[in-house]
Amino acid sequence: MTRFSSFKPKKVLFIATRQIGDVLVTTPLISKARELWPDAEFHFLGYKGKLDMLKGNPDIAQVIETSDRPSFREYFSLFNRLFQRYDLAFVTQPSDRAYLYGLVAAFRRVGVLGGHPQGKDTQDQAKRDKTQKQNAWKKWISIHTVGVDYFSQHVITEKLRLLEVFFKNPEALFSKPISVTPPVGEALTPVITNELTQPYAVIHPGPLTAYKRWPLAHWQHLITWLVQRGFQVVLSASPAKQDLALNQDILSLLDESVQKQALDSAGRLSLPQAGSLLRGAALYVGVDTSITHLAAACNIPTIALFGATPPTNFGPWPNGFIGKQPYQLRARSQTVGNVTILQGPGACVPCRQAGCLDRADSHSECLDLLEPNQVIQAIEQALNQQ
Numbered sequence: 001m002t003r004f005s006s007f008k009p010k011k012v013l014f015i016a017t018r019q020i021g022d023v024l025v026t027t028p029l030i031s032k033a034r035e036l037w038p039d040a041e042f043h044f045l046g047y048k049g050k051l052d053m054l055k056g057n058p059d060i061a062q063v064i065e066t067s068d069r070p071s072f073r074e075y076f077s078l079f080n081r082l083f084q085r086y087d088l089a090f091v092t093q094p095s096d097r098a099y100l101y102g103l104v105a106a107f108r109r110v111g112v113l114g115g116h117p118q119g120k121d122t123q124d125q126a127k128r129d130k131t132q133k134q135n136a137w138k139k140w141i142s143i144h145t146v147g148v149d150y151f152s153q154h155v156i157t158e159k160l161r162l163l164e165v166f167f168k169n170p171e172a173l174f175s176k177p178i179s180v181t182p183p184v185g186e187a188l189t190p191v192i193t194n195e196l197t198q199p200y201a202v203i204h205p206g207p208l209t210a211y212k213r214w215p216l217a218h219w220q221h222l223i224t225w226l227v228q229r230g231f232q233v234v235l236s237a238s239p240a241k242q243d244l245a246l247n248q249d250i251l252s253l254l255d256e257s258v259q260k261q262a263l264d265s266a267g268r269l270s271l272p273q274a275g276s277l278l279r280g281a282a283l284y285v286g287v288d289t290s291i292t293h294l295a296a297a298c299n300i301p302t303i304a305l306f307g308a309t310p311p312t313n314f315g316p317w318p319n320g321f322i323g324k325q326p327y328q329l330r331a332r333s334q335t336v337g338n339v340t341i342l343q344g345p346g347a348c349v350p351c352r353q354a355g356c357l358d359r360a361d362s363h364s365e366c367l368d369l370l371e372p373n374q375v376i377q378a379i380e381q382a383l384n385q386q
Helices: 020-024 027-036 072-082 096-105 125-140 155-166 170-174 190-195 216-228 241-253 271-279 290-297 372-384
Strands: 011-016 041-047 062-066 086-091 106-113 144-147 200-204 232-235 262-264 283-287 302-306 333-336 339-343
Touching (some): 011 027, 020 290, 027 041, 027 155, 062 072, 096 106, 200 216, 216 232, 216 241, 232 241, 241 262, 271 290, 283 290, 302 372, 339 372
Parallel strands (some): 011 041, 011 086, 041 062, 232 262, 283 302, 302 339
Antiparallel strands (some): 333 339
16 A cells, blocks of 8 residues: 655545435544644535534534535536545545545545445355446545445444555554544523423434334333433434424323423424533433434433444444444443443344345334333443443
């Protein structure tokens, strides 16, 4: 590998054209790049509505938004804006479009290469060949690439390794504490502030896809226990209709006395406000979704419920961790720093499929069998360690 340890770019573009969680996990990369190039100007390109995780980030001078499905006119305007304006582009997703943006924008590129969802050892030769062909041109236009490993390599490590080529000793990247930078907080609305009258726990039941859901009855059991333990419960959700409906379904199962201690904040908070809510919470419980990563970054006790997704790849990063991999692939319960990851039973866990039926609307038996009492035990342990 050719080293570029003396390379000092003046303008750098980070590209993350996916979801809000994918934006958040680039922040350790940005922080390490800032240490390496303190005088460089950093810009960030991503999708409209997905970049609030960068609000107030001190290292980003400019945010550039694009549609997730741009028209020809939008493409033309964006390409004119980007064309060869940067010395270096970090392509943090393996999509063709992200690489095309990097090719247009910068003289040099480093990037993440795609891999098979079920790991490197898939026996499907046709799928391996297809992936290699898709990656070939991306390697050719890049000075350095890092392959995705969905089972063994954490996504934070994957992003940080994009900097390897700029270090004489790449291991130095992982020799100091690594942290995720949450958005700067914004004040909660007076209505929500006035409703918070005692210590509270934040619950986030809604993932992007159904196969990451925990059963409604389990949430009912957990929320009832939290209220009996003396906590208010704040239900969080994205503005998506399915998440708003999920919170209402959970609330409808609660006894009237428990309902009075449960506040539904769904759709009422921006991401920076959600960060403020989390910073004031006694604890957080959520499924495999971006807000769980935000909770961990806000340094509160975070209980994450994982099913199909390998925590070794996308478990919430415990801020201040030193090294490349905080987690084991499979453990019913594991705690690192302020983060506890719980997994259900089964030799197939984690499968990295879309649930048991391998489709977005599937159930996941491992999450169905993850009992509320296991979550309660993890909460008690986390609270006792404070």
